[in-house]
Amino acid sequence: MSKVWLITGASSGFGRAIVEAAVAAGDLVVAAARRTAALDDLVVAHPGRVEAYPLDVTDTAAIDSAVREIIERHGRIDVLVNNAGRGHVGAVEETTDRELRDLMDLHLFGPAALTRAVLPHMRRNGSGAIVQMTSMGGRFAFAGVSAYCATKFALEGLSEALAAEVAPLGIKVMIVEPGAFRTGFAGPGALHQSAALPAYAETVGPVRASLTDSDGRQPGDPAKAAAAILTALDAEDTPLRLLLGSDAADAVSAHLAGARAEFAAWEKLTRSTDFDA
Structure with a gap:
């Protein structure tokens, strides 16, 4: 039986790749984005199989009505993919409160609202899957991406608890942690940057330069990532966390080894801090 997907941030990058993979698998996709014009070609190429839906995930007041409308039109939502997001570079001191809150709205509060909106429907059906797109930066942080990693850490914590809560109800939760992929993440105008302070030129400066310079040369293939996501979702024992990319595998493996050694x-x-027996 074909599935109905709701994918946010579907106009480019991982979102678009997952739309294409789901359609190729015979499913129907509601592709949500703030600006849907970039989806016109997919809608034309797959009539009745791809529906472009205008949605800003930071507008949490609109989320309940959007989910309700999609379910009324298609009967169900089998898979929710919380993918909408963007990059941000800045040291903690450089990052303003407004920048941090805006990123939290996009990466945490929006996905949380969408998750809450689909759960009653999935619970009634006794099935469903929620895919949370985070990052290898959801496992460990490094200089210059403090705000970005903070939001991804938060989403991972929420999702790990969620997975334990809904597993008995027949609902899967999968956290996807990509490394560097050619998604336009660091492309012109895509990467937000806080105003730089000279004090952080040595620690954050190289991160600013390397992320921008890497655009179009990242090792990861978004189409292969999308196929891997579908494979993991279809598995009987879907992983809680799915790392994607050799760079992510190497970095997280080293981080885990360091944490174990510490x-x-x-x-x-x-x-030694327990009460004496």
């Missing part, structure tokens, strides 16, 4: 070095002090 734990071992400080375990005795950690355990």
Whole structure:
């Protein structure tokens, strides 16, 4: 039986690649984006299979009515993909409160609102899947992307708890953690940057330069990422976290090894804080 997908941020990058993969699998996709003109070619190429839907995920007041309208029209939503997002570069001191809050609205509060909106329907059906697009930066942070990683850490925490809550109800949750892919993430005008302070030229300056210079040369293929997401969702034992890309695999493996070594070095002090038996 074909599925009905709701994919946010569908006009480009991972969102568009997942739309194409889902349609190729025989499913129907509601492709949501703030500006839907970029989806016109997919709508024409797949009549009745791709529907462009205007949606700004930071407008949480519009989310309930959007989900209700989609379910009324198509009968159900089987897979929600919270993909809408953008990059941001800036040291903690450089990042303004407004910049951090705007990013949280996009990467946390919007996906949380969409998740809450689809859950009653999925619970009634006893099935469904929620895909949260985060990043390898949802596992560890590095200089210059503090705000971005903070939002992805937050979404991962929410989603890990969510997965435990809804698993008995027949609903899957999968956190997708890509490395560097050719999605336009760091393309002209796509990467937001806080005003730079000279004090962080050595730590954040190289990050600003490398992200911009990497555009179009990232190792990851979005089409292969989309295919991997569908494969993992179809698996009987869908992973809670799906890393994508060799760079992500290497970076997270090194981070886990470092965390294990630090734990071992400080375990005795950690355990010394209990009351004496």
